[in-house]
Each structure stands twice: as structure tokens, then as C-alpha cells.
Amino acid sequence: MDAAEAAPEASTSGTGAAPAPTAPAPTVVVDAVDIVYRVHGAGPALARGAATAALGRILRRRGGADAGVRTVHAVRGVTFTALRGEAVGLVGTNGSGKSTLLKAIAGLLPVERGHVYTDGRPSLLGVDAALMNDLTGERNVRLGCLAMGMSPEQIQKRGPGIVDFSGIDDKGDFSTLPMRTYSSGMAARLRFSIGAAMDHDVLLIDEALATGDRAFQQRSQARIRALRERAGTVFLVSHNNKSIRDTCDRVLWLEHGKLRLDGPTAEVMKEYERFTGGKS
Ligand SMILES: Nc1ncnc2c1ncn2[C@@H]1O[C@H](COP(=O)(O)OP(=O)(O)O)[C@@H](O)[C@H]1O
Numbered sequence: 442m443d444a445a446e447a448a449p450e451a452s453t454s455g456t457g458a459a460p461a462p463t464a465p466a467p468t469v470v471v472d473a474v475d476i477v478y479r480v481h482g483a484g485p486a487l488a489r490g491a492a493t494a495a496l497g498r499i500l501r502r503r504g505g506a507d508a509g510v511r512t513v514h515a516v517r518g519v520t521f522t523a524l525r526g527e528a529v530g531l532v533g534t535n536g537s538g539k540s541t542l543l544k545a546i547a548g549l550l551p552v553e554r555g556h557v558y559t560d561g562r563p564s565l566l567g568v569d570a571a572l573m574n575d576l577t578g579e580r581n582v583r584l585g586c587l588a589m590g591m592s593p594e595q596i597q598k599r600g601p602g603i604v605d606f607s608g609i610d611d612k613g614d615f616s617t618l619p620m621r622t623y624s625s626g627m628a629a630r631l632r633f634s635i636g637a638a639m640d641h642d643v644l645l646i647d648e649a650l651a652t653g654d655r656a657f658q659q660r661s662q663a664r665i666r667a668l669r670e671r672a673g674t675v676f677l678v679s680h681n682n683k684s685i686r687d688t689c690d691r692v693l694w695l696e697h698g699k700l701r702l703d704g705p706t707a708e709v710m711k712e713y714e715r716f717t718g719g720k721s
């Protein structure tokens with residue numbers, strides 16, 4: 442999964458012959474991947490709810506038989522290779538497996554079958570930062586930055602900018618209050634801001650995660666554009682077809698977990714929009 446230590450140039454040299462001068466290197470290889478969720482403690486008509494979740498945990502701890510385990514086959518036999526310098530859009534109707542695929546590329550979800558290879562460290566913007574509810578926003582910025590590998594000096598320099606970007610202090614001095622006092626939107630904005638503070642080899646953006654008011658969304662769009670220019674490879678999930686068209690050279694269209702099309706943005710979006718009847 443993690444090929445960060447592999448020498449970047451060592452990929453395709455084998456024979457020494459035909460040294461294709463600037464052949465772009467693959468950064469993400471997804472090879473015949475299937476992803477299956479297991480939902481524990483779910484009888485056919487069982488609702489969620491806290492009691493249900495607790496019961497599910499108990500049953501699992503006991504290692505009980507698989508009674509009530511349902512599976513959701515979210516990604517089916519998906520194969521593609523992304524190259525350095527590419528911006529790849531991911532489209533598909535709701536529940537088609539886009540977020541699931543990004544999480545697997547980020548290494549946050551195991552695959553059932555197949556393989557995901559990445560060169561460099563992939564980051565799923567907004568999710569990677571595992572923040573702590575009892576710490577203040579400021580402390581969480583520090584923690585998140587350390588987790589991304591920033592040095593204390595870098596954090597000192599960029600920390601205040603991250604808080605400003607998130608806008609959590611716009612309506613009071615929230616950065617000095619514990620995260621548990623934040624609305625979910627504020628927490629999401631802070632998480633996004635931390636992730637966006639660094640350049641990434643493989644940047645995974647699920648726009649569903651970029652919450653916030655219009656001003657924040659505009660700030661984050663601009664930031665995403667800047668990150669894109671410096672990232673090795675970008676994957677973008679967006680419900681905004683214009684944003685896909687503006688950002689991506691190539692688009693993967695997933696439907697029911699299967700890769701339906703993979704090609705140049707204009708071609709794939711034309712087919713996708715025909716499929717959705719112009720809506721997204
Ligand atoms: N944590 C989960 N547990 C079980 N099923 C899930 C979970 N997350 C997503 N799914 C299911 O997997 C499928 C793909 O979901 P998702 O990747 O979120 O789609 P998309 O991002 O394209 O809307 C859907 O059927 C969804 O209901």
C-alpha cells in the first residue's frame with residue numbers, strides 16, 4: 442500500500458532499453474478492486490439508533506455467528522491507473538461508490554479483492570486529520586499538522602493561517618475552545634483547513650466534505666486549485682459538473698460500484714449527463 446520509500450524513478454526501468462524520456466509515472470494503481478462493507482447487527486428491518494449499535498458491538502465482541510451481518514458490495518472490479526500530473530474526476534449518481542473508492546485509495550478502507558498501489562502518501566482532504574474533541578481548535582491544528590508530518594517551525598508559521606482559513610473564529614473566539622463546542626460544520630471546516638495546509642503527493646478531494654457557507658466554499662475552491670497545481674495527482678469527487686470540467690483532464694464514471702467509463706473529461710461528461718438527463 443505504502444510505496445513512499447520506493448525510489449521515484451525506479452518504476453519502469455528493467456531492460457535499460459527504450460528510456461522513454463518523460464513518460465509520466467503511475468501514482469495510483471487500482472487493480473481489480475472489490476470493496477464490501479459488512480453491516481453488523483442488521484436484521485432485515487433493523488433501524489440504526491444507539492441501542493442497535495451497542496447491541497451490534499456486543500455481538501461482535503462475542504464473536505457470535507454472522508447472524509444479522511449484511512453486506513454491501515460498494516465497489517466491483519474497478520481497475521485504472523492514474524499518472525503523475527493528472528487530475529481525475531470521479532462521477533456517478535448517489536451511492537455509486539465514489540467516496541468508498543477514495544477511502545480505499547487513502548488506505549482507510551480494506552479491499553475485499555484486488556490491490557491498490559500508491560506512490561507517495563495519499564491524503565483524503567478533510568478526513569485524515571483525526572481531531573480530538575476535548576482539545577481546543579488551536580491544539581487540534583497542531584496535532585493535525587504534526588500528523589501530516591509538519592515540523593514545529595512550520596506549524597508555528599502556518600497555524601494561525603489555518604485557523605483564519607477555517608473561519609471558526611468569525612463568530613467568537615472558538616479556536617481557544619474545545620472542539621466539542623463546535624457545530625459539525627465548524628469541525629468539518631477546521632478539518633478541511635488543516636488538510637489543505639499542506640502539499641500532497643496524491644490528493645483526494647471529496648467535495649461532499651467541504652461544507653460551509655459560500656465564502657468558505659469559495660476559499661476552499663481556490664485552495665483546491667492551488668493544491669492541484671502542486672500535487673502529484675488529484676482525485677476530485679464533485680456533484681458540480683462544472684467543477685469537474687474546470688478541474689479534471691480525465692473522468693472515471695462509477696455506477697453501482699462498477700467503472701462505466703474512463704476517458705477524457707469532455708467525452709465522459711457528455712455520456713454521464715445524457716445518463717442523468719442533464720442533472721447531476
Ligand atoms: N459505512 C458503510 N457501511 C455500509 N454501507 C456503506 C457504508 N458507506 C457506504 N455504504 C454503501 O456503499 C455504497 C457506496 O457508497 P458511497 O461510496 O458513499 O457512494 P457515493 O460516494 O458515490 O455516493 C452505497 O450503497 C452505500 O449505501
Ligand SMILES: [Mg+2]
Nearest residue numbers: 539540541649
Ligand atoms: Mg460520497
